[in-house]
Amino acid sequence: MRLGKAPRAEETGAFVQCQNCRKTLFRKEFEEALLVCPSCGHHHRLSGMGRIDATFDPDSFHEIDRELSSLDPLEFPEYREKLEGAMKKTGMNDPIVSGTAQLEGILVSVAVSDFSFMGGSMGSVAGEKITRTLERAASGGMPAIIFCATGGARMQEGLLSLMQMAKTTAAVQRCREAGVPFICIFTDPTMAGVLASYASVADVIIAEPKALVGFAGARVSKQAQVVKAPDDFQTAEFVLKSGMIDRIVPRREMRSTLARLVRMLGGGMT
Amino acid sequence: MAKSWKEWERPLLELEDLLAKARAALKTAEPEEMAQAEQKIADFERRRDNVVEVLYSRLGPWEKVLVARAEPRPYALDYIAAMFTDFIELDGDRRFGADHAIVGGPAMLSGRGVMVVGQQKGRNIQERQFRNFAMAKPEGYRKAIRLFEMADRFKLPVITLVDTPAADPGVESESRGISEAIAASIMKMFELRVPIVSVVIGEGGSGGAIGIAAGNRVLMQEHAVYSVIPPEGCAAILWRMPEKGAQAAAALKLTAQSAHEFGLIHEILPEPFGGAHRDPAAAAAIVKDGIERHLADLSKLSESELREDRYGFYRKMGRFNEVSRV
Numbered sequence: 001m002r003l004g005k006a007p008r009a010e011e012t013g014a015f016v017q018c019q020n021c022r023k024t025l026f027r028k029e030f031e032e033a034l035l036v037c038p039s040c041g042h043h044h045r046l047s048g049m050g051r052i053d054a055t056f057d058p059d060s061f062h063e064i065d066r067e068l069s070s071l072d073p074l075e076f077p078e079y080r081e082k083l084e085g086a087m088k089k090t091g092m093n094d095p096i097v098s099g100t101a102q103l104e105g106i107l108v109s110v111a112v113s114d115f116s117f118m119g120g121s122m123g124s125v126a127g128e129k130i131t132r133t134l135e136r137a138a139s140g141g142m143p144a145i146i147f148c149a150t151g152g153a154r155m156q157e158g159l160l161s162l163m164q165m166a167k168t169t170a171a172v173q174r175c176r177e178a179g180v181p182f183i184c185i186f187t188d189p190t191m192a193g194v195l196a197s198y199a200s201v202a203d204v205i206i207a208e209p210k211a212l213v214g215f216a217g218a219r220v221s222k223q224a225q226v227v228k229a230p231d232d233f234q235t236a237e238f239v240l241k242s243g244m245i246d247r248i249v250p251r252r253e254m255r256s257t258l259a260r261l262v263r264m265l266g267g268g269m270t
Numbered sequence: 271m272a273k274s275w276k277e278w279e280r281p282l283l284e285l286e287d288l289l290a291k292a293r294a295a296l297k298t299a300e301p302e303e304m305a306q307a308e309q310k311i312a313d314f315e316r317r318r319d320n321v322v323e324v325l326y327s328r329l330g331p332w333e334k335v336l337v338a339r340a341e342p343r344p345y346a347l348d349y350i351a352a353m354f355t356d357f358i359e360l361d362g363d364r365r366f367g368a369d370h371a372i373v374g375g376p377a378m379l380s381g382r383g384v385m386v387v388g389q390q391k392g393r394n395i396q397e398r399q400f401r402n403f404a405m406a407k408p409e410g411y412r413k414a415i416r417l418f419e420m421a422d423r424f425k426l427p428v429i430t431l432v433d434t435p436a437a438d439p440g441v442e443s444e445s446r447g448i449s450e451a452i453a454a455s456i457m458k459m460f461e462l463r464v465p466i467v468s469v470v471i472g473e474g475g476s477g478g479a480i481g482i483a484a485g486n487r488v489l490m491q492e493h494a495v496y497s498v499i500p501p502e503g504c505a506a507i508l509w510r511m512p513e514k515g516a517q518a519a520a521a522l523k524l525t526a527q528s529a530h531e532f533g534l535i536h537e538i539l540p541e542p543f544g545g546a547h548r549d550p551a552a553a554a555a556i557v558k559d560g561i562e563r564h565l566a567d568l569s570k571l572s573e574s575e576l577r578e579d580r581y582g583f584y585r586k587m588g589r590f591n592e593v594s595r596v
Contacts, residue, residue: 067594073532074523077508087596124588131585153476153498155507158522159534162476162498163587166484169456170581193498196437196477200453215449215477216439227441234444242445 018042034251043208043251045188047090048097048114051147055255056110060102065132068125069093072156079156086117094125095150098133100142104259106266109137112147115189120150122194123157127164130198134171138178143262147185148199152192165197172201181265183258186213186236186245204261205245206254207236213245271332271516275340278333282321282544289314322544329493331525332516335501337493338472339435342547344554346373346388346431349471352554353561354378357386362413366446369410371402371434372482374417376426380562385421387414387482388431391472404473405438408451411481415451415458427565428459428466430482435500437478452481459484465568465576467561469539470494470526471546486580487564488534490526491557492541496534497524534587536564 016027020042030037034054035044046054052061070093072079087093095117101110111133113120122130130146137144153161175182184202186195189212196215199205207213214234232238239245249257272278292314296307329337337343350357354377361368374387389406392398406414421428437448459466459482468485474496490496504518505511529535539560546553571579 067592069591069593069595071589071591073589074521076521091596093594093596124590128588128590155499155504155522157589158498158524159496159529160532160588162480162496163534163584165453165477165480166456166460167584167587169453170460170484170584173457173460174581193477196449196452196481197456198453200447200450201457215437215444229441233441238445242447244447244450 019044036251041209041250043188043210045115045149047116048092048095048112051112051114051187052097052101052110054251055112055147055258056101056103056108057105061099061110062101063097063099064136065098065129066093068128070123070125070157073124073160074156074158076156076158082118082156090114090117092117094123094129095120096126096129098129100136103145103255103262106259106262107140107142108262109133109140109142109144110146111144113149113187115149115151118154120148120194121152121154121161122150122164122168123154123161124164126154127161127167130164130168131171134168134175134182134198137180137182138171138174141178141180143180143266144175144182145185145258145262146182146199146202147187148190148194149187150191150194151189152194162193165193168198169201172198176203181262183261183265185254185258186211186239188212189214192216200244203265206247206249206257207239207245208254209236209248209250211236213239271513272336275336278336279325279340282318282325285314285318285321289318319543322548326544330516331495331519331523332501334493334525335473335495335515335519337545337547338495340545340547341393343472344546344550345393346390346433346471348550349431349554349557350377350386350388352551353558354384354386355381360413360417363409363416365409365412367407367409369402369407369413370400371404371406371438372410372414374414377429379429379558379565383424383426384429385417385426386429386431387417388471389434389478389482391433402438404434405436406434406478406481407438407440407443408446408448411437411448411451411455414482415455418455418458418462421464422462425464427464427568428462428485429561430466430468430485432468432470432474432479432483432496433472434475434478435473436475437481449477452477455481456484460577460580463573463576465565465571466580467564467568469557469561470496470535471557475500484580484584486568486576486583487536489537489539489557489560489564490529490535491539491546491553492526493545494526495519495524496526496529497522532587532589 018037021040098111186207357377360375466485501518505514542549
């Protein structure tokens with residue numbers, strides 16, 4: 001499995017340390033648990049490919065649009081360097097990995113975000129890949145499944161990034177018209193421009209436990225507040241309680257939950 | 271770096287002050303002083319025009335931010351009063367509450383009914399608090415959705431006037447789903463079977479702005495700004511120095527001119543000499559003319575063509591390579 005970066009300690013050794021409870025864990029056991037700490041239940045971040053391996057039928061993923069890569073249309077300070085660094089680190093062109101996959105034998109259009117690539121930020125490439133993922137679902141009569149892990153819109157592409165919010169949201173509307181279900185999963189973190197666009201208009205919204213979910217950066221939000229923020233502010237648990245998402249599903253149950261959902265919601269499709 | 275429009279326009283404001291005094295003096299002037307007083311006014315006017323010329327020809331991205339935020343700049347309700355012959359404000363999201371950062375309702379534009387939705391700032395402390403600095407809460411966007419739906423039902427073209435620093439980022443807004451409200455409002459705009467013209471009249475502040483700006487046509491006033499993040503916030507992230515807003519404004523390319531270059535807006539609406547706030551009536555006439563021209567254009571499209579036109583405009587936004595770099 002390509003689960004992605006395990007927690008820092010002893011990257012290649014037999015042991016890893018939980019980022020939350022600091023307990024030393026057997027790497028093998030930790031990876032078998034899909035990077036969920038067997039001791040405290042903390043869900044560590046998965047890489048894009050790790051997420052696909054952890055969720056979809058083995059070897060069923062067919063990547064599309066891998067070649068789409070970023071330009072620097074604004075000639076924004078330090079953007080080129082940041083992109084180069086991220087590409088080198090991850091071997092990817094963009095945080096979004098997209099294509100088709102099978103979920104217990106059902107063909108789905110999928111996109112997953114990898115937070116380790118510039119914080120999973122949505123610029124022109126991510127917006128295009130998400131839009132194509134949704135359009136493929138609509139035109140191919142496939143359910144769409146998107147895993148978010150993002151800080152929001154990519155500042156370095158300015159207004160072009162902001163416009164991806166409108167573009168991707170419009171594509172969700174295409175799925176609705178085509179009658180294909182769109183399921184969105186908020187993983188840690190799902191923020192700002194992505195949360196305030198396609199992610200929040202999915203038919204079904206699921207979050208991973210304790211994922212950070214919010215519109216404004218916690219700092220901005222707390223500065224602006226008149227009301228004291230609750231302790232669980234901007235967590236999956238908070239947005240569930242607020243009525244903004246459907247369920248919190250632990251990682252080991254994600255695959256079967258999604259499979260059951262697409263089987264039932266996609267019932268009208270051949 | 272000037273921190274406010276007042277600081278940046280100071281030489282101009284001083285001259286305008288002198289001019290106002292000279293004009294007042296003329297009214298009480300003795301007949302034999304008239305010629306001299308008139309001469310003085312003409313002199314101040316000439317000097318003022320020179321300063322406007324100099325200042326406004328050097329309007330960089332940051333100065334545009336200052337002008338876009340200037341308190342005397344006409345706000346949504348000023349444009350509504352100037353452009354429409356009738357307007358009845360409708361309020362409430364029918365779910366939670368009233369929001370005063372977003373205003374809207376039916377209006378008459380040159381003899382035909384339209385639905386207008388705009389973001390409204392305040393000019394003094396009380397007004398600003400009442401309008402929440404034009405930062406709408408979820409109920410504001412949900413009211414907008416209600417008005418968009420009504421427009422669709424009654425076949426009224428929609429006009430949105432965009433002017434907000436951002437959507438409200440507070441705890442209450444989060445718990446009532448500010449993100450969902452913005453996303454749902456954007457999506458609703460894509461569903462409409464009536465023409466939508468959006469005009470950025472001041473600050474187009476990130477998600478808060480696009481929440482009501484997904485029109486068939488998007489127009490921007492010459493000195494309006496439109497950005498993914500406020501320049502101060504960008505500077506704080508980039509250089510940990512919010513005071514470097516001017517550099518960040520330049521980096522973000524947040525001007526109407528850049529937005530037009532990137533194909534993200536249809537037209538730049540010129541502003542009167544010295545900015546919309548120097549002549550609000552003239553500014554409103556230009557905005558109204560822009561709206562009417564684009565509405566006339568869109569009136570040729572069928573309901574499904576209008577939706578396709580809107581989808582097509584946003585669909586092509588973005589700049590990227592089709593060739594892998596890794």
